[in-house]
Amino acid sequence: MHTQRQHHHARRTVDPRRAESIAAAYDLAGDNYIAYADGDSTRLFSFEGLHAYADRRLWSLLDAKLCRLRQSGARSVTILDAGCGPGTWLRRLVTRAVELRFATINARGFDVAEAQIETARRMAGNLAPLPGVSLKFDVADLTSPLREATGSVDLTLCLYSVLSHLPIASLPNVASEIARVTRGRFITTVRAVGSTPTIFIDSIDKARNFRLDHSQDRYHIELRNGRSIALRSHLFTARELRKAFGRHFEVEELSGLDIFHSRFLPDRRWNPASVLSDKQFLDLLAQLEELYAGDARFIERATHLLFVGRRRGSSAVLGAERRLPKDDNSRR
């Protein structure tokens, strides 16, 4: 039944600007998406492969926020993941919140792609029944009002390009709604304007061709298996991101995430084994990331822009690590 729906969506002439074409693309990806995005989905904290650096960096940030909240004496935590895909980040956070002995853990993820939500529910099967845990996944659209109560969420996430798929004109309303429900932090990553290409749903070598029309934010992808995908995709400048969310959130961090790692990744189809990255080299890249993540000349050439905002007027309980881009051209 579900497979029929997937095919129906994928074969129809799609308008890449519509949310349903985004849902169709991620539905079509099915479980390939979780393999592409998260590697071995059963090893939640292994952080291997293409996205290892960005994931590890993001995880240390999220983990620190959770620990800080617990250390402040909080016994309950509420987390919302907007555009959660297969729900891996919520599984990580809920697992950690259980370890930290939060007595009540409320977590909800939602996504427009039904197939991703089905995967999320299936993968979360062992966490959802734990005492004190409420872990739910729904099909919903971020451009619609959120069901959470005002000021009820400690951590609101919108990770890895969810915002890139929204109509840019919807951002002010989306930002207001996220701000309405958030009492703690909002953490998002979007594709930067100078990032390397991606086809979002799978590794780029699955594509025969791709072209992003920036005047319309329309992205057409021709897959090697003969299928075509059309989806809205916007590449962000740091200014756009700050403008959308800076009204509601004090900017704790606005930085480039993964400037060097992806670009220095050896390609096994091209480089000999002698060029494979060893620990020493990876440590060096990590130092470079640290050095240039806030540098105005590099930030928009990172794979992602990372925004961490503290709800204006909220207490600083979740902790602040500042890394803001310098407007001048001096090095950090």
Ligand SMILES: C[S@@+](CC[C@H](N)C(=O)[O-])C[C@H]1O[C@@H](n2cnc3c(N)ncnc32)[C@H](O)[C@@H]1O
């Ligand atoms: C690259 S995936 C990231 C998924 C997940 N956040 C992660 O980090 O693995 C982008 C996700 O955004 C979802 N998405 C796009 N537009 C959306 C919308 N308007 N409302 C909810 N989800 C949306 C897609 O269906 C897809 O699952």
